[in-house]
Amino acid sequence: MGISERKEREKLQMRQLVLAAATEMFIQEGYDRTSIRNIAEKIEYSPATIYLYFKDKTEILEAIMEQGFGILNQEFAKILHLEDPMERLKGMADRYLHFAHDFPEYYDLMFIMKTPVENVVEQDDWDCGHQAYITLFETVQACQEAGKLKIEDPHAASLMLWSILHGMVSLHIRKRLIFFPETQLDAIVHHCASEMVRLIAV
Amino acid sequence: MGISERKEREKLQMRQLVLAAATEMFIQEGYDRTSIRNIAEKIEYSPATIYLYFKDKTEILEAIMEQGFGILNQEFAKILHLEDPMERLKGMADRYLHFAHDFPEYYDLMFIMKTPVENVVEQDDWDCGHQAYITLFETVQACQEAGKLKIEDPHAASLMLWSILHGMVSLHIRKRLIFFPETQLDAIVHHCASEMVRLIAV
DNA sequence: TAAAATTACTGAACGGTGTTTATTTTGCAA
DNA sequence: TTGCAAAATAAACACCGTTCAGTAATTTTA
Numbered sequence: 001m002g003i004s005e006r007k008e009r010e011k012l013q014m015r016q017l018v019l020a021a022a023t024e025m026f027i028q029e030g031y032d033r034t035s036i037r038n039i040a041e042k043i044e045y046s047p048a049t050i051y052l053y054f055k056d057k058t059e060i061l062e063a064i065m066e067q068g069f070g071i072l073n074q075e076f077a078k079i080l081h082l083e084d085p086m087e088r089l090k091g092m093a094d095r096y097l098h099f100a101h102d103f104p105e106y107y108d109l110m111f112i113m114k115t116p117v118e119n120v121v122e123q124d125d126w127d128c129g130h131q132a133y134i135t136l137f138e139t140v141q142a143c144q145e146a147g148k149l150k151i152e153d154p155h156a157a158s159l160m161l162w163s164i165l166h167g168m169v170s171l172h173i174r175k176r177l178i179f180f181p182e183t184q185l186d187a188i189v190h191h192c193a194s195e196m197v198r199l200i201a202v
Numbered sequence: 203m204g205i206s207e208r209k210e211r212e213k214l215q216m217r218q219l220v221l222a223a224a225t226e227m228f229i230q231e232g233y234d235r236t237s238i239r240n241i242a243e244k245i246e247y248s249p250a251t252i253y254l255y256f257k258d259k260t261e262i263l264e265a266i267m268e269q270g271f272g273i274l275n276q277e278f279a280k281i282l283h284l285e286d287p288m289e290r291l292k293g294m295a296d297r298y299l300h301f302a303h304d305f306p307e308y309y310d311l312m313f314i315m316k317t318p319v320e321n322v323v324e325q326d327d328w329d330c331g332h333q334a335y336i337t338l339f340e341t342v343q344a345c346q347e348a349g350k351l352k353i354e355d356p357h358a359a360s361l362m363l364w365s366i367l368h369g370m371v372s373l374h375i376r377k378r379l380i381f382f383p384e385t386q387l388d389a390i391v392h393h394c395a396s397e398m399v400r401l402i403a404v
Numbered sequence: 405t406a407a408a409a410t411t412a413c414t415g416a417a418c419g420g421t422g423t424t425t426a427t428t429t430t431g432c433a434a
Numbered sequence: 435t436t437g438c439a440a441a442a443t444a445a446a447c448a449c450c451g452t453t454c455a456g457t458a459a460t461t462t463t464a
Binding site for chain 2: 420421
């Protein structure tokens with residue numbers, strides 16, 4: 001049955017075509033300013049065609065979110081080889097900030113944007129997000145077991161670290177730090193991140 | 203000229219009517235799900251009428267944001283009488299969390315939502331937001347001058363505190379903490395906040 | 405190979421959005 | 435009462451996400 005296989009391949013290719021166009025436009029223009037009609041025009045198909053490959057606009061968003069978490073988890077993977085758990089922690093914070101800096105629109109979709117409905121909870125869309133958190137949690141746990149942390153509860157410590165990074169990044173992305181000198185902002189943010197790691201260290 | 207005065211009063215009243223309706227709907231349904239047509243219907247006027255009192259939808263948003271900062275600054279004012287700057291700091295964190303908890307939609311508009319354009323920067327809309335930050339900054343500065351802080355740069359310390367609070371709150375509001383047990387989340391968040399204050403304290 | 409059936413695609417529509425403009429209604433002054 | 439300025443609006447514009455009936459292309463069947 002070579003034909004049905006080819007059909008399936010073509011179907012996947014078409015989905016990929018939509019996804020590639022959507023990704024580029026979401027990343028460049030943002031989710032809201034990218035319409036289904038725009039995407040359709042870009043790939044030279046009718047808007048209705050897109051709905052043969054995606055249930056709705058949010059399903060495209062979810063696929064792109066997964067891509068984003070793929071990149072982030074890949075970044076995290078780069079520092080997992082470090083022996084010292086505290087070094088891993090520092091590395092993760094660094095990678096997180098760089099990811100947000102390099103892909104602010106990905107970051108927006110993944111962490112700031114309003115969840116389409118309630119569904120992200122039930123769906124496994126957020127599983128890759130959970131995976132990223134688990135990586136952080138396990139690193140924190142390792143630090144704690146090595147007696148390097150001042151916080152006993154590893155969940156609390158993880159949340160603190162994540163929150164301070166997300167807090168700074170999202171305030172920056174959403175332009176709420178306009179009274180900080182733009183030129184020094186990146187330096188301040190990185191300074192705060194390393195200070196935070198220093199503070200929770202024994 | 204009593205007439206022109208009355209006219210002006212009426213004009214302000216009408217603006218207030220729109221604002222009150224919009225506030226209720228934004229707070230209840232969110233900014234995106236509230237349309238100009240909905241607001242118009244609620245106050246029993248034509249949609250076009252609203253544009254006689256507000257330039258566009260974002261101008262309504264800005265007015266409501268100011269209200270929100272009014273509430274928040276009022277909350278902050280309640281703890282300014284405390285002598286010990288560290289107590290003031292703890293109090294501010296507490297008030298911040300409670301504000302976010304009680305008015306999540308206000309919080310969304312003020313700190314999470316996408317800035318309409320670039321204009322928030324130049325406009326003085328964000329001035330009341332700046333005011334809230336200054337209150338935090340001055341409190342941090344007082345703590346620092348009292349030799350109570352481990353962080354030298356008061357801007358860095360302020361940003362750290364604000365970020366950890368905003369990080370937790372915004373991740374919560376935008377449903378990114380779904381793998382934390384819902385029932386304990388509030389407790390964890392408050393725990394993290396007080397731990398943070400403890401960590402930066404000498 | 406011709407007809408039938410499945411599949412892929414699309415034009416046009418539906419009901420919604422923010423916003424503008426030409427027109428009508430209203431309230432006051434002369 | 436008439437004239438005029440201000441206030442309100444109906445209708446339109448240009449979008450949006452989404453659906454569906456219908457067309458075109460392709461594969462299967464006879």
